[in-house]
Structure formats: structure tokens, C-alpha cells
Amino acid sequence: MSEAAHGRPSRPRSPMAPPRSFLWTRRIVLTLLTGFVLLPVYVMISSSLKPLEDVSGKFEWIPSALTLRPYADIWETIPLADYFVNSIVVAGAATVFSVVVAIFAAYAVSRYSFRGKRVFTVTVLSTQMFPGILFLLPLFLIYVNIGNATGIALFGSREGLILTYLTFSLPFSIWMLTGYFDSIPRELDEAAKVDGCGPIRALFRVIVPAARPGIVAVAVYAFMTAWGEVLFASVMTNDTTRTLAVGLQGYSTQNDVYWNQVMAASLVVSVPVVVGFLLLQRYLVAGLTAGAVK
Amino acid sequence: MTQTAVTPAREPAVRKATPGGARTARRSGRRRLALPYLLLLPALVLELLVHLVPMLMGVAMSFKELTQFYIRDWASAPWSGLDNFSVSLDFDAAVGQSLLKSFLTTCQFTVLSVGLCWLLGTAAAILLQENFRGRGVLRTLFLVPYALPVYAAVITWAFMFQRDNGLINHVLHDQLGIGDSPAFWLIGDNSFWALLAVSVWKGWPFAFLTVMAGLQNIPRDMYEAASLDGAGVWKQIRHITLPSLRPVNQVLVLVLFLWTFNDFNTPFVLFGEAAPEAADLISLHIYQSSFQTWNFGTGSAMSVLLLLFLLVVTGVYLLLTTRGRKTSDV
Numbered sequence: 001m002s003e004a005a006h007g008r009p010s011r012p013r014s015p016m017a018p019p020r021s022f023l024w025t026r027r028i029v030l031t032l033l034t035g036f037v038l039l040p041v042y043v044m045i046s047s048s049l050k051p052l053e054d055v056s057g058k059f060e061w062i063p064s065a066l067t068l069r070p071y072a073d074i075w076e077t078i079p080l081a082d083y084f085v086n087s088i089v090v091a092g093a094a095t096v097f098s099v100v101v102a103i104f105a106a107y108a109v110s111r112y113s114f115r116g117k118r119v120f121t122v123t124v125l126s127t128q129m130f131p132g133i134l135f136l137l138p139l140f141l142i143y144v145n146i147g148n149a150t151g152i153a154l155f156g157s158r159e160g161l162i163l164t165y166l167t168f169s170l171p172f173s174i175w176m177l178t179g180y181f182d183s184i185p186r187e188l189d190e191a192a193k194v195d196g197c198g199p200i201r202a203l204f205r206v207i208v209p210a211a212r213p214g215i216v217a218v219a220v221y222a223f224m225t226a227w228g229e230v231l232f233a234s235v236m237t238n239d240t241t242r243t244l245a246v247g248l249q250g251y252s253t254q255n256d257v258y259w260n261q262v263m264a265a266s267l268v269v270s271v272p273v274v275v276g277f278l279l280l281q282r283y284l285v286a287g288l289t290a291g292a293v294k
Numbered sequence: 295m296t297q298t299a300v301t302p303a304r305e306p307a308v309r310k311a312t313p314g315g316a317r318t319a320r321r322s323g324r325r326r327l328a329l330p331y332l333l334l335l336p337a338l339v340l341e342l343l344v345h346l347v348p349m350l351m352g353v354a355m356s357f358k359e360l361t362q363f364y365i366r367d368w369a370s371a372p373w374s375g376l377d378n379f380s381v382s383l384d385f386d387a388a389v390g391q392s393l394l395k396s397f398l399t400t401c402q403f404t405v406l407s408v409g410l411c412w413l414l415g416t417a418a419a420i421l422l423q424e425n426f427r428g429r430g431v432l433r434t435l436f437l438v439p440y441a442l443p444v445y446a447a448v449i450t451w452a453f454m455f456q457r458d459n460g461l462i463n464h465v466l467h468d469q470l471g472i473g474d475s476p477a478f479w480l481i482g483d484n485s486f487w488a489l490l491a492v493s494v495w496k497g498w499p500f501a502f503l504t505v506m507a508g509l510q511n512i513p514r515d516m517y518e519a520a521s522l523d524g525a526g527v528w529k530q531i532r533h534i535t536l537p538s539l540r541p542v543n544q545v546l547v548l549v550l551f552l553w554t555f556n557d558f559n560t561p562f563v564l565f566g567e568a569a570p571e572a573a574d575l576i577s578l579h580i581y582q583s584s585f586q587t588w589n590f591g592t593g594s595a596m597s598v599l600l601l602l603f604l605l606v607v608t609g610v611y612l613l614l615t616t617r618g619r620k621t622s623d624v
Contacts, residue, residue, distance in 0.1 A: 130556075131580075142351070
């Protein structure tokens with residue numbers, strides 16, 4: 001905010017103050033959008049504080065009674081803590097591996113010319129348009145067969161899910177990081193090589209530090225992808241490896257839904273990602289600007 | 295630039311002076327040749343294992359009679375030629391008919407959802423382009439739907455759309471007095487609109503984020519020059535902002551289209567396993583028809599048809615938009 005106060009004293013457009021038609025359009029549109037965005041957030045928060053009778057009857061804008069019971073009950077009604085651990089392990093590991101793999105791949109694409117480069121980038125990007133449903137069953141069969149042949153349990157295990165999710169975020173991550181690396185002057189890593197750095201050292205000494213915003217953006221994206229995925233999680237997990245996505249989905253489709261508890265649980269599982277995202281969002285915008293939008 | 299271009303050419307000449315130097319040069323040359331492939335190797339292995347091989351398997355499965363009896367050993371399922379495809383595309387029979395209906399629903403849904411997401415995202419980004427009090431807060435706020443995990447957001451919407459205790463009916467029926475009795479939103483024809491609302495709510499912040507990033511690449515002096523020429527804000531938006539966003543929009547619309555058309559999570563969490571007919575998006579339809587009948591051959595054939603459709607649309611789209619851009623530049 002302070003930046004706005006003394007940043008650029010006169011913005012380019014200010015010689016002519018915006019007309020009132022523009023100011024009113026801005027007020028109205030932004031107010032409506034704010035309402036639209038906040039509506040479910042308000043419902044989630046207010047309903048999570050209501051006793052069960054109040055969420056089973058007619059909706060009330062202003063809760064008539066407030067309670068914190070739902071927040072205590074969610075841990076008993078379903079094994080939410082177990083789901084939480086599973087989700088954190090799966091999403092965390094998928095993020096770390098995805099970022100590392102993407103850094104290496106983007107370095108190769110950005111700094112080297114080699115045979116098959118175009119084929120690689122086009123193929124990887126085109127996987128983004130595959131309908132998930134097309135490879136759900138084959139992937140399931142591959143994991144089962146690998147398990148039978150080698151004894152490595154990929155189906156139903158966290159490892160299998162980590163492997164799947166880290167690949168899901170890979171195409172976008174490679175694409176974005178390649179753009180980001182391209183925007184870093186080559187002279188920087190050339191200079192490091194003249195100083196005796198090998199290509200890998202140059203990557204970690206020069207490029208990775210310079211590309212930190214892009215790397216943070218990619219990590220946020222990878223974590224959110226893994227944290228929110230439903231389809232593969234619902235097929236590829238069992239009772240002990242179930243993630244939040246599957247657990248909550250089951251919670252909300254029982255016959256008698258405790259809506260106040262479901263809302264409390266939804267809020268609790270959202271807080272880590274939303275807070276993390278909002279703290280890091282400026283990196284995401286910066287990363288998109290340099291990487292994706294060229 | 296000139297310096298870096300000269301160095302590699304001179305280097306071998308210097309090293310050739312001593313025989314040992316020549317050997318290291320060759321070896322490091324080979325290593326340098328292998329290096330990009332080594333860097334790519336992990337990504338390549340993962341892509342093959344999780345994306346490409348399963349996709350090819352999926353294509354192979356679409357030519358097989360793959361029912362539950364063969365699931366344990368899919369390779370032994372008998373080949374069935376184009377049977378799965380002809381079943382899927384026989385629009386007079388039940389299977390083909392419902393697939394066609396689901397496809398058309400998905401097309402309608404995608405056009406509306408992508409259009410609205412783009413419109414809201416672009417409008418918000420442009421209106422937030424200039425500084426004013428509260429801009430930073432709004433910018434953060436508008437990204438909340440994007441940051442929330444899909445299932446948490448969609449479950450909340452499902453609660454809002456409940457017939458007896460949801461917010462939507464409370465507002466529409468109790469407060470505004472619309473309709474004789476509270477409507478059903480998650481079954482019947484209304485479910486299409488319920489799904490659209492959730493999809494737009496969830497999708498527009500991505501458009502907002504992308505357009506916002508695109509706006510930062512427009513040079514400031516273009517606006518300066520325009521306002522010196524006497525162009526007002528609306529004129530500047532029409533003649534500078536929107537045309538400059540064309541390359542961003544080309545990618546953005548395509549990405550939104552692919553995501554929306556393939557969307558599985560939103561209807562799956564909103565409706566549970568069985569979506570009402572009016573909101574039966576194609577991914578969920580294929581999932582249901584594969585797992586209900588355990589006929590994975592036909593399900594794979596449907597997925598392959600979906601992929602072909604998306605490939606054709608993407609190809610035509612890129613061809614049209616790229617050519618259009620080139621001629622407009624001239």
C-alpha cells in the first residue's frame with residue numbers, strides 16, 4: 001500500500017482523470033464480483049460455527065447460536081487427522097520431486113540445443129489435453145502389474161500417488177520454468193563457467209537463485225494440484241492411504257450429512273493452502289509474467 | 295554476444311596443440327552432447343510411465359473386448375476391431391445416444407463457462423489495472439476461489455444448493471418469493487445452471503491471473519502517447535489494452551477450453567457418482583459407463599474419441615488464431 005502512496009506520483013493516465021462512467025463501472029463490477037467470490041466463503045465459515053439443528057433447518061444469514069463443537073467433532077466422526085497426514089506427505093513429496101525434475105528439464109531445454117528438443121516440448125505440453133479418464137484405467141493396470149512383477153506397491157500406496165501427481169504438474173512446470181530461465185541472461189551462467197563452474201554448478205549457483213520467483217510459483221502450483229486432485233485419489237487409495245480429497249467427498253455424500261462438521265472440515269483443510277497461496281501469490285504473478293506469457 | 299560466439303570456435307584449435315588435450319576435448323564434447331539428455335531423463339521416464347504409455351495402452355484397449363473377465367490380464371482380451379467405436383457412435387442405440395447427449399451438453403457447458411470466465415477475468419484485471427484504494431486487497435481476494443481446494447469449494451456449493459437448508463433457495467424462494475415451492479438444484483434440469491455457477495466461480499480467477507500478468511507486459515508509454523492524443527480511458531481499453539492482450543487470450547482461451555471440457559472433479563464432487571442428465575459432462579459420463587458396466591473397452595473407445603475431438607479442435611483453433619494474428623499485423 002505504501003508503495004502506491006509514493007511510487008509513481010503521476011500514473012501515465014492521470015493527466016485526464018478517469019470519467020465517471022469508468023469509476024461507476026469499476027465500483028459496480030468489483031462489488032458484484034466481491035460478493036460472488038465471498039458468498040461460499042461466508043457460508044463455509046458461518047455454517048461451521050452453527051449447531052447441527054441450525055444447519056438442518058432453513059438457512060440463516062446471521063447464526064442464532066454459535067458453537068465450536070464442529071471443530072472438535074470432525075476429528076472423531078472421520079479419521080481426518082490420518083487423511084491430513086496422507087495429503088501432506090503426498091502433496092509435499094510430489095511438490096519437491098516435481099520441482100527438482102522440472103528444474104533439470106527446463107535447464108536442458110532453455111540452455112542446450114539437441115536433437116528431439118521440439119518433439120519433447122510439444123509432446124510434454126500436449127499431455128495437458130489428455131482426458132484424465134483415458135489413462136486412469138491403464139495407469140491402474142500398470143501399477144498393479146509393476147507391483148506383481150517387482151513387489152513395489154504402487155497401487156493403493158502413497159508412493160504411487162506421489163509418482164502420479166508429480167507427473168501431473170510436470171508439463172506446466174517445465175513450460176513455465178523454461179520461459180523463466182530464458183529470461184535470465186546467458187552471460188550470467190557463461191561467466192560462471194569461465195570461472196570454472198561445471199554446467200550443474202552453474203545451474204545451482206547462478207540460475208536457480210535468479211529464478212527463485214519462478215520456482216516458488218511452480219512449487220505452489222504443484223502443491224495445489226496434488227492437494228486438490230480427486231479422480232485418481234478416489235481410485236488409487238485404500239483405507240490407510242486415503243487423502244483429504246476422498247475423505248471429505250465421502251463425508252459429504254453420506255445419507256445424513258452433518259453440514260456444520262463438513263463445513264468446518266472444509267475450512268480446516270483449506271486454510272494451509274489458501275494462506276500459503278496468498279502469501280506467495282505475487283511470485284505466481286511474476287512467474288506467469290516471465291514464463292507463460294511471452 | 296560476439297564473445298560467446300567466438301570462444302567455442304577457438305577452443306578446439308588451442309587444445310589440438312597437445313594430443314592429450316584433444317582427447318579431453320572429444321570426451322567433454324561427448325559429455326556435453328549427452329548432458330541435455332541426462333538432464334531430461336527423469337522427466338522423460340515419468341512422462342512415459344504416467345502419461346504416454348498409459349495413453350497408448352488406452353488406445354490399444356479401445357480395440358479390445360475388455361470386460362471384467364479380462365481385467366486381471368488385459369493383454370489376453372480378444373481383439374474386437376472397431377466394435378467399441380461403432381457401439382459408441384451408433385446414435386440410434388442407447389449407448390451412443392446418451393454419449394451424444396452428454397457430448398452436446400458438455401459443448402454447451404464449455405462455451406458458456408469459458409466465455410463467462412474470460413469475461414469476468416478480463417473485466418476484473420482491466421478494472422484493477424490502475425491504482426486505487428483497496429486494489430491490493432481485491433486482487434488477493436479474487437484469487438481465493440483459485441486457491442481453495444476444488445473439493446472444499448464444491449462441497450460448500452453443494453450445501454448452498456440443498457433444497458431445504460441451502461442458501462440459494464432461502465434467497466430465491468423465502469426472501470425473493472420466486473417459485474411456488476423450493477426448487478431442486480442438484481437433480482433435474484436446474485443442475486446444469488448449478489454446475490455452471492460453480493464452474494465459473496472456480497475458473498474465472500485463473501483468467502484474471504493470466505490477464506493480469508499479460509497487462510504488465512504492455513508498455514506504459516503506449517498509454518501516455520494515447521492520452522496525449524486525447525484518448526479517454528474507454529478508448530485506451532479498446533484500442534490498446536484489448537488488442538495487446540490477443541496473444542495472452544489465444545493461450546488462455548485454449549487452456550480454459552481444455553480444462554473445462556475435461557473437467558471431472560467439479561461434477562463428481564457436486565453430484566456424486568451419478569450426475570443428473572442435464573449436467574452429465576463427458577468425463578463423468580465415460581467414468582460412469584466404464585465402471586457401471588465394467589466394459590472398459592467401450593469406455594476407452596469413448597475416451598479416444600474425446601481425445602481425437604480435442605486434438606482436432608485445438609489444431610483448427612491454433613491454425614485460425616495464428617493466421618488471423620499474422621494478417622492483422624500486416
